[in-house]
Amino acid sequence: MEDCCVSNNNSITIDTEINCPRCGSKGKDIKIITIKSLLLPEALATLDASENYRMCSNQKCDVIYFNDKGGIFQAQDLKVPVFLKNDDQNCPVCYCFGWTREKLKADLEKTGSGTAENEISGHIKAGRCVCEVNNPEGSCCLNNVKKYLASLLEI
Ligand SMILES: [Zn+2]
Numbered sequence: 034m035e036d037c038c039v040s041n042n043n044s045i046t047i048d049t050e051i052n053c054p055r056c057g058s059k060g061k062d063i064k065i066i067t068i069k070s071l072l073l074p075e076a077l078a079t080l081d082a083s084e085n086y087r088m089c090s091n092q093k094c095d096v097i098y099f100n101d102k103g104g105i106f107q108a109q110d111l112k113v114p115v116f117l118k119n120d121d122q123n124c125p126v127c128y129c130f131g132w133t134r135e136k137l138k139a140d141l142e143k144t145g146s147g148t149a150e151n152e153i154s155g156h157i158k159a160g161r162c163v164c165e166v167n168n169p170e171g172s173c174c175l176n177n178v179k180k181y182l183a184s185l186l187e188i
Contacts, residue, residue: 053089054103055096060087067171068098068106076110088170092117097169115169116177126181127153127174128167137178138185147182150175 052059063086072080084100097115098106108115114124122135132140132149141147153175156162164173 051087051099051101053087053091053094053096053099054105055099056089056091056094058089058091058094060099061090061170063088063098063171064165067165067169070166071111071113071169072106073110073112076106079104088117090117094118111169113167113169116174117170126177128169129153129162129164129174130156132174132178134181137181141182141185149178150182153178 065082065086068080068086069077069082081100081102081104084102084104086098086100088098089096095107095118096105097108097111097118108118113128114121116124116126122138123133125131125133126137127149130153132153137147137149140149153162157173157175162173165171168174170177
């Protein structure tokens with residue numbers, strides 16, 4: 034019987050993980066389809082599609098995506114502002130259904146408890162969300178929506 038803990042392919046382990054070349058923060062794995070979808074033409078033309086890309090998770094760092102060879106993409110290379118790195122009120126929190134910080138705040142003020150979370154959940158259940166190609170994080174936005182709403186209620 035094979036040992037289930039030994040893998041014979043070259044899977045990435047924690048030890049070989051590359052950190053952001055600018056700030057040294059740990060990166061979050063991002064699928065290449067997400068990056069291809071969100072890069073502006075000039076930036077896309079420089080993409081090394083054979084590389085693994087990660088997103089720098091440091092809010093204050095200018096680097097959005099980086100690869101193992103030190104290649105980076107910054108905010109100006111993307112079609113959309115990146116929620117994690119952008120404080121603007123017009124920055125989307127939910128990219129698929131257009132909930133910006135401003136819109137979430139206005140909805141919360143108008144309704145008291147907010148309708149966004151329910152609405153987005155409904156869209157997710159109906160299979161309508163495409164976070165993989167809309168959200169620079171490449172993952173579901175609902176956590177960011179919840180966190181943002183919670184931060185508004187704390188004030
Ligand atoms: Zn960084």
